[in-house]
Amino acid sequence: MTTRGLPTWPWSGAAPEDLPPAESVLLDAARGWVEATREGRPPLPALRLPLATEGIEAAAPVLEAVLRGLACPGSMGCRLCPRLTPAESALLMGLALAQRATRREALAGFLRLAPPAAAYSALGPALTVGLMLRRAGLLLANPLRTES
Known part of the structure; x- marks a missing residue:
């Protein structure tokens, strides 16, 4: 499957503080998970903390399944990185x-991060994360919407 033709994520290379709330909480959670994974600490508590600020801590295990499925901690930024990495942009867009x-x-979008088997394994949990965010009133930007 090709990844050509996908839109450019509106916040590719953006500063984390410029992100809308839904994208910001997911970025904080992903970066916390990555940091804990790199340091050998349990990643789920680090992932859950930012999600709890929005009342969606129940999404933590499902989001962890996405991150584990994509196995991309090496390409993600740290909590203090001033800009989104291409991998973080691809994750948020996916x-x-x-x-x-x-x-x-x-x-x-996930194929930009991982081989087909891993991208497929992340898709189901990603659909669940999206539903959980929607139920909590957190809508991610629509990358398919064309700007006029």
């Missing part, structure tokens, strides 16, 4: 597409 249940496009 999650945004999954929230809209556009499976094919979400899979293509």
Whole structure:
């Protein structure tokens, strides 16, 4: 499957503080998970803490399944990185597409991070994360919306 033709994520290379709330909490959670993984600490508590600030800590195990499935901690930034990495942009875009249940496009986004088997394994949990965020009132930006 090709990843050509996917839109550019609106916040590629953006500063974390410039992100909307939904993207910001996911970035904080992912970066916490990555940091804990790199340091050999249990990653789930680090992932859960930012999600708890928005009342969606129940999404932590499912988001962890996405991150484990993609196995991309080496390409993610640290908590203090001043800009989003390309991997973080691809992760957020994949999650945004999954929230809209556009499976094919979400899979293509995840293929930017991982080989096909890993990207497929992350897709189911990503759809669940998207649903959990939507139920909590957190909508990720729609990367398929064209700006006029």
